[in-house]
Every structure is written in C-alpha cells, then in structure tokens.
Amino acid sequence: MSQFTLYDYVLSGNCYKIRLMAGLLNVAYDTVPVDFYPGLEHRGEAMRALNPSGTLPVLVAGELILSETQSMLGWLAASFDRSGMWYPVSDAGLHAQVLQWLGFSARLTASVGAARLNAMLDWPTDIETVRGAARKDLDELEVLLTDRVFAGQTWLVGDGPTIADIACFPYVALSPDAGFEHDGYPAIRNWLYAVRSLPGFVTMPGIHPLHELREAESDG
C-alpha cells in the first residue's frame, strides 16, 4: 500500500535520498514527476502552493507536507523502521551525531549538488565558490571517515547505517558528475561501497549498480 506521495525529479540527488530510504525500508509510495528541468515547474505556482521555497523533493502523507529531506528521512525512519537502527533517538549522543550529519548533508547540496547541476545542466551558480566548497566538504568527509575506519567503524554514526549515511550518500556518490572523482578518497570509496551493498539499495543515473562497480574495478 502506498504510504506517501513523492514529488520527484529523476536527476535530483535530494529526491534520490527519499527513493533510496524508501527502498531500504521497503516502503511503497507514489511519485509525481515534476518538470524541474528544463521546465522549472518546481518554481511555478502549483508547486509553490505545496512548497513555498520552490525546491524538490516534496513529500505528502495525508495532512503532512514535508519539504526538507532531513525531516523526510526522520519521518520515514520513525514511521517504518521498527528496529530503531536508522534513527537512533533513544541515545542522546548518537541522536545528536545524526543531526550533525544531516546538517552536513545540506552543505553537500549547496556545494557538490550545485557544482553538479552546473556541470550537467549549465545551471547558473557562482561556480568558483561552489567548487571550492565542494572540494573542502569532500576533504573534510574523507578525514572524518578515516577516523571512523581507525575506530573500526564503517558508518558515519554508531555501529550501523543511519539516516545520516543516506542523507550524505547521494551527492558524495554523484560528485564525479561534477568532475570530483573518488580516486583520492579511499575512506569515502569504502563507505560508498558499504552503502551500495545494503539490501534494498536502489540506483539513479550516475550511480551504477554494484555489479558494474565490481567489473570496472577488476578491469582496471
């Protein structure tokens, strides 16, 4: 049974966060494709009535209308994850770290996400500033993930995957679309691989299924 409606654009990394989380939690939903590009429909009157800030995705579940991916991920985990693993709110420290990473995920949208839209769709942006921020964010993530590896950990928070991983995954995985390859980021590569191996993982354009990754690596 469909649990929510996602106003969706197939190339959007933010919409993909929700498709991915729903896939991992095995939650059924409906999509309404929005002509984000080239039509800029998300900025039109009808979409603004739903989400005045004019961004995608928008999630609608009954009376509930959400327009920030952080809140959507939290809602999905709180509603459909009986294990409590994806959003560990009962531990104050873990909970706070998840929120910290959700903040970081918004930075990735503004840096890597914007650089990607510019590289792919010639989307107007202050490209030098945005590219600088993207490089800085990826470097920062690499350092933090390296610390996690030294601590014997795979995931961003605690010892299992959380919505923090799902919030940060898309734009890091898609950074090659903007010319930021993963070659110099071994810890990031490991972590991306771990996310891609999760049962229920779904792909999007620019993120190939794991069998291709394996083939590419054994070729090279």
Add this chain to the structure above:
Amino acid sequence: MSRAYALNDWYAVADAQVLARGPRRTMLLDQEVTVSGTTDDLRVIDAEGSAYPAQFRYGHVWTSLGDAPRPLFDIPEADEPGRRLVPCGVVRVKCSPLRAVENFLDIAHFPFVHTGILGSEPHTEVAPYKAEIRDDVDEVWATKISFYQPQAAKSAEAGGDTQYLYRVAAPTTAVLYKTCPPKPEAMDVIAIFVQPRTETECDVWPWMALYDDVSAFAGLVQFQQEIFLQDRSILENQRPVKLPLDPKMEIPTRADLTSIAYRRWLKSKGAFYGALTEDA
C-alpha cells in the same frame, strides 16, 4: 584541430524554451556565439558581432558557422500529425561530440547501463543486423535490429522485442526509430542533436517525436533524461577522449557494426572535429 568539414554543418544551439528566457551565450566549434530573438526572428552572433545564419526547426535553433552550409537534414516525421514533439533540454558532457553520437548508436550496452529499462540480463545478445553507408543520401543507416526491452518507452506496459532503425543524418546528429508500444504499426522517433562546444566537450539536446497521448510531459522528459544521464558518466570516462578513426588505434571490442560504419563514414568525409586520426 580540423574544423574544415564541421564548419558547414548545422548545429542546435538553443530550444524554444531557452530562447524565451533570454539570450544564450554559448560555444560552438571553439567559438563563442550568442543566440537571441524569437523563433521567427532569430539572431546568432559571435564575440565580434558578426552574424551567422539561423533557422528554427525540430524545436531548436540551428546555426552554421561556414561559408557554404550543407542543407539541414530532413526529419519528415516531425511534421506528421498526431506526434507529440518533446524537447528534453540540454545536457553538458565532457566528451567528444562524435563519442556522444557513437554511444547513441550502440545497442549492446543497454542491459548493463540501462538495466530494467532498455535492456536486462540475460537478454544481452544483439542479433545480426545490417549497417550501411548510404551514398545517395550521404547518411549511415542501421536496420533490421530487434532487441528485448523491459520498458521500451514511458508508454510501454510490459517487456517485449523492440524493432530499431538508426540513422546518422550528420556527424553530430543521430536519429532512431523504434517500435511505438501503444501504436505497433508506427515508430517513435528519438534524436540527439549534439552541439560541439570543443572537440572534447558538447551540449546534447535530446528530442523526441512520439505517439503517446497519455503520459504527462514531465514523465516523458524524465524517462529520456534518466536514460541519457545513465550514459553521461560513461561517456565522460571513455579514453581516448576523442574518437579514434584509424582501425589500429583502438581495440574494436566495443565497436559494433554501426560504429564501424559511422567511423568509416566520418573518415571518408574528412569529418575530423572530435576525432583522433593520423589524417587530420
């Protein structure tokens, strides 16, 4: 770099929507150009203010930088009543414009790159088909192609064998005709109009002329964009970046019949912009 042949071809440099939003400053064959005006009063000028010919066709603004442009190719289906004309925006790809066309002609990658849409395992085999250079029209054609597809089009309700026909109308323009799921006696038309910015970077304008009265416009566009963006990362990673035209330059593992005909045709014409060749 050899622009000689390329200069006299026509290239899409804007669509109606882009034009309506104001002037588009862009690059064509290593040259800056600005497109402005309306669909029936077009202006294409370079950085020095010199004007170039322009025409509006197939939903796009076309221009040519040469002194003796060849005629713009014909896509007669564009004028057939009942078809929905769907411009899909523009996507920038850091690859040779010729590689973008060659990839569009390749069926063998469908099950691996467009998994679950244009192909699926184990249906990976491409049955024998025919590829030829048609001298009378000076085009490359590939015919008698049949391939199993899980979802051939937005309008497809189930998987099935799809018949294909490919046509390279100009070095940077490829058109395909494929079985139209809701109207099996007709064929859908999908084209890519490649705007070569440089020899290693292009803007690609996908365009469709479909029989589909049901799907919403946004759904049609996203179906095509999803497919095209699955190719983008692969295109950006092909090496060498330029398309090798001399047989010994690249091990022809990937190269299928259409690709071989396309490369031969480019070489015979001297269409070397975006190519790697000993002749250039």
